[in-house]
Amino acid sequence: xxxxxxxxxxxxxxxxxxxxxxxxxxxxxxxxxxxxxxxxxxxxxxxxxxxxxxxxxxxxxxxxxxxxxxxxxxxxxxxxxxxxxxxxxxxxxxxxxxxxxxxxxxxxxxxxxxxxxxxxxxxxxxxxxxxxxxxxxxxxxxxxxxxxxxxxxxxxxx
Amino acid sequence: xxxxxxxxxxxxxxxxxxxxxxxxxxxxxxxxxxxxxxxxxxxxxxxxxxxxxxxxxxxxxxxxxxxxxxxxxxxxxxxxxxxxxxxxxxxxxxxxxxxxxxxxxxxxxxxxxxxxxxxxxxxxxxxxxxxxxxxxxxxxxxxxxxxxxxxxxxxxxxxxxxxxxxxxxxxxxxxxxxxxxxxxxxxxxxxxxxxxxxxxxxxxxxxxxxxxxxxxxxxxxxxxxxxxxxxxxxxxxxxxxxxxxxxxxxxxxxxxxxxxxxxxxxxxxxxxxxxx
Numbered sequence: 001x002x003x004x005x006x007x008x009x010x011x012x013x014x015x016x017x018x019x020x021x022x023x024x025x026x027x028x029x030x031x032x033x034x035x036x037x038x039x040x041x042x043x044x045x046x047x048x049x050x051x052x053x054x055x056x057x058x059x060x061x062x063x064x065x066x067x068x069x070x071x072x073x074x075x076x077x078x079x080x081x082x083x084x085x086x087x088x089x090x091x092x093x094x095x096x097x098x099x100x101x102x103x104x105x106x107x108x109x110x111x112x113x114x115x116x117x118x119x120x121x122x123x124x125x126x127x128x129x130x131x132x133x134x135x136x137x138x139x140x141x142x143x144x145x146x147x148x149x150x151x152x153x154x155x156x157x158x
Numbered sequence: 159x160x161x162x163x164x165x166x167x168x169x170x171x172x173x174x175x176x177x178x179x180x181x182x183x184x185x186x187x188x189x190x191x192x193x194x195x196x197x198x199x200x201x202x203x204x205x206x207x208x209x210x211x212x213x214x215x216x217x218x219x220x221x222x223x224x225x226x227x228x229x230x231x232x233x234x235x236x237x238x239x240x241x242x243x244x245x246x247x248x249x250x251x252x253x254x255x256x257x258x259x260x261x262x263x264x265x266x267x268x269x270x271x272x273x274x275x276x277x278x279x280x281x282x283x284x285x286x287x288x289x290x291x292x293x294x295x296x297x298x299x300x301x302x303x304x305x306x307x308x309x310x311x312x313x314x315x316x317x318x319x320x321x322x323x324x325x326x327x328x329x330x331x332x333x334x335x336x337x338x339x340x341x342x343x344x345x346x347x348x349x350x351x352x353x354x355x356x357x358x359x360x361x362x363x364x365x366x367x368x369x370x371x372x373x374x375x376x377x378x379x380x381x382x383x384x385x386x387x388x389x390x391x392x393x394x395x396x397x398x399x400x401x402x403x404x405x406x407x408x409x410x411x412x413x414x415x416x417x418x419x420x421x422x423x424x425x426x427x428x429x430x431x432x433x434x
Contacts (some may be wrong), residue, residue: 001163002217004249007241009159011222042202042222042271057160062169062201078165108176108201111274118281125288130281135269141177141201 012055014038017107018102021050023073023089027082033089040099043108044074059086061107066100116144124126166203166218176200178257178265179210179430184251192252197262204239219249226266228259235259239266 006032020042024047036056037048043062046055061102065077071093078084090096104110119142131137170176178199183192184206194214195206204219223246224239235253253259267273 003163004219004241004247005159005161005166005242007246008161008220010243010246011220012159014223032417055159057162059162060165060203062165063172064165076232078162078170084164095182097267100376104269106412108271110273111271111278112201115274115278115281118278118285122281122284122288125285125292127297134277136264138173138270139265141251141268 001134002048007100008044009054011041011044012048012058013053016041018099020090020099020112022099023087025089027085033087038088039104040106043106045103061103062109064107068096068100068144076103079145112141115142120144166205167215170198170200170203170205170215174200177269181254182258182262183252185252187247199269200264202269202274204266204269222271224270226263228263235265235268267296280283300406307400 010138016039020038021035022038024036024038025031025033037049038049039046039048039055040061043060045061046101047057047059059076061076062147063078064082067075067077069075069087070096072091073087073089074096075085075087077086088096088099091144092100119130129137131139131142136142176198179197182197183195184195185192196210196212198205198207202221204221205215206217207215207220215359219239221239224241227238227240229236229238235256235258236250237253237259238248238250240248253262300355314360
């Protein structure tokens with residue numbers, strides 16, 4: 001599958017508050033913990049070899065499960081498959097907590113739920129739809145029903 | 159760089175709805191011909207394949223750091239995604255009619271993670287304001303105002319409910335979980351804006367319990383109302399400016415020139431609210 005690699009690499013170079021050297025272990029049997037510069041940018045987790053400019057890889061942080069493994073480490077599981085479980089070792093319990101929190105909150109779907117919640121609540125409290133002023137009240141992505149678990153349907157474009 | 163594709167395709171096919179899909183003509187870089195492709199927009203990802211029923215995805219475009227533009231080149235209903243930075247691409251598309259063109263431009267403009275992040279922050283602020291306005295005179299933040307408001311007791315004295323940060327359950331979500339206000343108070347970490355202090359008064363603070371830690375009380379000699387209104391003004395200015403930019407961008411768009419929702423190079427507290 002093609003993807004806009006240069007643009008994604010450029011994205012990985014954007015400043016980020018969550019960037020640190022962590023121990024990282026891949027999901028495959030025999031994978032060992034390696035020191036990586038891990039960086040959270042939007043809903044992607046990039047990981048670099050220390051002092052390299054281009055990331056080794058990018059993990060999309062959607063539909064994943066973040067779990068604490070022990071006091072200083074956490075894991076991210078994708079596709080609910082053990083074969084896609086990445087382990088991250090931090091320097092402290094606090095750092096571990098911060099990373100877990102940040103990763104969860106970086107998810108686009110998490111943010112969308114928040115948005116829908118605030119939109120609904122603001123409308124309930126004030127009678128106004130806060131998205132109207134931005135001209136985006138009709139956008140599918142911000143609809144209240146978007147937070148519901150719907151059967152996948154072929155929504156056609158206008 | 160390795161992009162873990164299975165994670166993306168899994169996300170695409172999971173139960174959360176897509177944000178938009180339909181046919182567009184994608185311009186080939188080399189020979190400037192157009193190929194019809196079926197595009198699926200979900201979050202900040204634009205996938206494309208030959209036909210809707212295809213299992214095989216041809217590609218994906220991550221929509222961060224690009225300007226969405228509408229153009230009228232060659233009499234076509236064209237649009238483009240221009241990535242900012244040396245050596246970065248511009249993707250060009252054409253739609254079959256004006257309506258399709260407009261609809262895609264609009265959907266793509268609000269697709270980025272950055273955009274959503276700003277929007278959520280703004281709504282969070284509006285929500286907090288709305289809750290404060292609803293609160294009765296009992297709240298100590300209002301006590302020095304003087305005007306006592308008669309309002310029925312609400313759940314105001316509890317920590318402001320927010321969407322639960324489901325640590326383990328990030329996959330499935332039920333309707334009730336989204337629309338209810340859960341009791342755990344977890345807020346989206348406002349990295350740039352200072353956090354509002356939790357409200358405390360006799361109704362909530364246990365009299366015989368330990369005193370809340372130092373950081374949880376407003377500072378001594380500090381007028382919370384004055385500070386809050388300063389905070390409100392300061393961030394309000396930024397939001398007002400962002401709104402003005404947005405509005406002038408909309409006006410400009412009517413003249414064919416779109417505003418830019420790219421990721422800014424410098425991420426200072428003020429910068430993150432600028433759209434250009």
